[in-house]
Amino acid sequence: MHKTVDLHIIPRVEDEKSCIKIAQMLKSAGYRAVALTLPTGLLKEHVRSIRNRFTDSGIEVFVRIDISCANRQELLRLLRRFRNVYDVVAVKCVNHTLGLVAARDRRVDIIFFDPLKRDVRFDHSIANVSRAALELNLSTLFSESTLLTKPMKEIDIATQHTVRIVLSSGSTSPMMIRTPEQLSAIGMALGLNVRQAHDGVSAIPWSIVEHNVERRSKEYVEEGVRVVKKRVT
Amino acid sequence: MRRYLLIRIYSENHTAISGEQFNDALLSSVRKYFGEIGVNTIVPKLLRFDPHRLEAIVACQSREKDLQAAVALIREIAGSSTAALTVRISGTIKSLMT
Numbered sequence: 001m002h003k004t005v006d007l008h009i010i011p012r013v014e015d016e017k018s019c020i021k022i023a024q025m026l027k028s029a030g031y032r033a034v035a036l037t038l039p040t041g042l043l044k045e046h047v048r049s050i051r052n053r054f055t056d057s058g059i060e061v062f063v064r065i066d067i068s069c070a071n072r073q074e075l076l077r078l079l080r081r082f083r084n085v086y087d088v089v090a091v092k093c094v095n096h097t098l099g100l101v102a103a104r105d106r107r108v109d110i111i112f113f114d115p116l117k118r119d120v121r122f123d124h125s126i127a128n129v130s131r132a133a134l135e136l137n138l139s140t141l142f143s144e145s146t147l148l149t150k151p152m153k154e155i156d157i158a159t160q161h162t163v164r165i166v167l168s169s170g171s172t173s174p175m176m177i178r179t180p181e182q183l184s185a186i187g188m189a190l191g192l193n194v195r196q197a198h199d200g201v202s203a204i205p206w207s208i209v210e211h212n213v214e215r216r217s218k219e220y221v222e223e224g225v226r227v228v229k230k231r232v233t
Numbered sequence: 234m235r236r237y238l239l240i241r242i243y244s245e246n247h248t249a250i251s252g253e254q255f256n257d258a259l260l261s262s263v264r265k266y267f268g269e270i271g272v273n274t275i276v277p278k279l280l281r282f283d284p285h286r287l288e289a290i291v292a293c294q295s296r297e298k299d300l301q302a303a304v305a306l307i308r309e310i311a312g313s314s315t316a317a318l319t320v321r322i323s324g325t326i327k328s329l330m331t
Contacts, residue, residue, distance in 0.1 A: 025243065025316070028241075028318070029318055138305070141306065142306070142308050148266070173314070174243070174316070175243065175245055175308075175314040175315060175316045176316070177316060177318075178305045178316065178318065179305075179318050179319055181301065181319060182301055182302065182304065182305035182318070182319055183305070185298045185299070185301035185302040185305065186302045186305055186306070188298050188302070189266070189267075189298070189299055189302040
């Protein structure tokens with residue numbers, strides 16, 4: 001297996017103990033890297049101290065933003081503002097139009113859906129144009145009212161359109177963290193094949209963060225173009 | 234093929250958990266997500282439970298991935314928030330212990 005990554009951890013930023021516990025749990029679960037969803041208005045020092053909690057446990061940290069808005073203009077504005085600030089950009093699709101825009105936009109890495117909203121789902125029209133990966137969060141399966149048919153159908157559609165699937169925990173507390181093998185086992189129970197399930201916790205999330213880190217580096221110019229050597233005049 | 238899972242349980246506030254409570258939670262999770270037929274094909278069986286280290290060894294007749302998923306979906310034992318992590322899967326109990 002590649003490096004295992006949990007792309008969706010939402011730590012309680014004000015609770016330092018909880019952050020440390022989450023980091024320890026992630027380490028004992030066998031993760032090598034995580035993407036933390038942090039509030040946008042957080043001070044740099046605070047972000048650094050949260051990062052340190054995880055790096056001290058030997059886990060590589062990436063910062064992620066979950067964009068949730070109601071219309072296209074707002075989404076585009078937020079993407080313009082935050083794309084270069086965060087390592088991973090995810091969009092929570094609260095309606096179908098937004099889902100279409102987010103899936104098509106190449107600045108978006110991940111899209112995910114609220115399982116409790118029955119009228120908004122990952123369908124063929126979104127899958128057909130999707131450049132982003134579809135994320136399935138374990139935390140949503142914990143909810144009593146969640147039907148498993150919805151994620152199963154989403155997986156089926158994503159597989160038909162070869163949309164990449166990311167399996168994440170979406171955890172807000174240490175008790176919601178599971179091992180990468182458990183996440184892939186859940187993926188398989190929902191209809192993924194062995195390869196897809198393994199890639200969903202390792203190769204795909206890793207390729208997303210790796211690509212974005214490269215994109216944010218100083219040498220990067222545009223897709224396929226990077227500075228190799230500066231001309232000395 | 235019979236497989237054995239070593240499971241480590243993490244409980245919020247370090248609540249004491251008995252083997253019986255863990256077994257109940259395991260069976261109800263398998264039943265909830267894989268149904269009665271799932272219980273009868275997986276045949277999960279708690280072999281050992283260490284209440285001090287909070288470790289359990291569970292055997293299954295087949296579909297160990299489904300059992301792993303059911304273990305992952307256990308959220309609560311004896312009223313307290315719990316995380317059950319699969320540490321290792323093996324074909325023999327001996328190799329789980331080493």
